[in-house]
Amino acid sequence: MKISEIRDLLGASVLTGEGILDHEVTSACCSDMMSDVLAYVKDQGVLITGLVNPQVIRTANMMDMVCIVFARSKTPTEEMIELAKECGIAVMCTEKRAFETCGILYTAGISKCNEDKNA
Amino acid sequence: MPDTLKFHFDIDGSDFSSAGAASVMVKKKLRQLAYDPEIIRKVSIAMYEGEINMVIHANGGTADVEVSDEEIVIILSDKGPGIPNVELAMQAGYSTAHDNIRNLGFGAGMGFPNMKKYTDYLNVDTVVGEGTTITMKVKL
Numbered sequence: 001m002k003i004s005e006i007r008d009l010l011g012a013s014v015l016t017g018e019g020i021l022d023h024e025v026t027s028a029c030c031s032d033m034m035s036d037v038l039a040y041v042k043d044q045g046v047l048i049t050g051l052v053n054p055q056v057i058r059t060a061n062m063m064d065m066v067c068i069v070f071a072r073s074k075t076p077t078e079e080m081i082e083l084a085k086e087c088g089i090a091v092m093c094t095e096k097r098a099f100e101t102c103g104i105l106y107t108a109g110i111s112k113c114n115e116d117k118n119a
Numbered sequence: 120m121p122d123t124l125k126f127h128f129d130i131d132g133s134d135f136s137s138a139g140a141a142s143v144m145v146k147k148k149l150r151q152l153a154y155d156p157e158i159i160r161k162v163s164i165a166m167y168e169g170e171i172n173m174v175i176h177a178n179g180g181t182a183d184v185e186v187s188d189e190e191i192v193i194i195l196s197d198k199g200p201g202i203p204n205v206e207l208a209m210q211a212g213y214s215t216a217h218d219n220i221r222n223l224g225f226g227a228g229m230g231f232p233n234m235k236k237y238t239d240y241l242n243v244d245t246v247v248g249e250g251t252t253i254t255m256k257v258k259l
Binding site for chain 2: 032033034035036038039051053054055056058059061062063064079083087
């Protein structure tokens, strides 16, 4: 699925990353604990979160994730948007809650991120 | 390219919002040098975990990264409180971080297990009341 389709499915507004909306993603994870994202995620994918701080962007960058969806109308700061731009990560916001966001994307064919067992 | 590339960072422990910035920088530099993405991933995640730990627990410190033909070495050094029980700290899920850190998305007790998971060598040299030096190596 293209990042642009995620935007459309969620009725989300894109804050940065217009240039990579054609990028294909196949998996996602949802967490407010960046520790868990670092521990359990493999694959380039989508991060769905309600946490707002610069470590969300840095964590996604570490995990080679290409898109972050801020759920329940959480809005990242200008500093975070700038950081995401530098890292080449698309950032979008949706009014939908995290559970609903996950459900919509899962139903549309996005799978869970594979666990990194062989690092 | 010289035989060994060295990067040094002073990690500010007073500002959590900047925690992880050095690791982002290292990842960017390794990408520019066209290292294998999987190697870059391992190095940057391990360093990021260590850097976050240093800000959370030790009020910052220094990070040195050395890149040679054989390996990438990350040395994180702080003058924090030290780790009383390293074996316990290595256990997945064990954390001494406070709730305010969990509210920031960290403190799940996965820092050390992750650093171990993503590196080929991990050594923790710590003295309670004096500080901690962590050495990690990823083979190329």
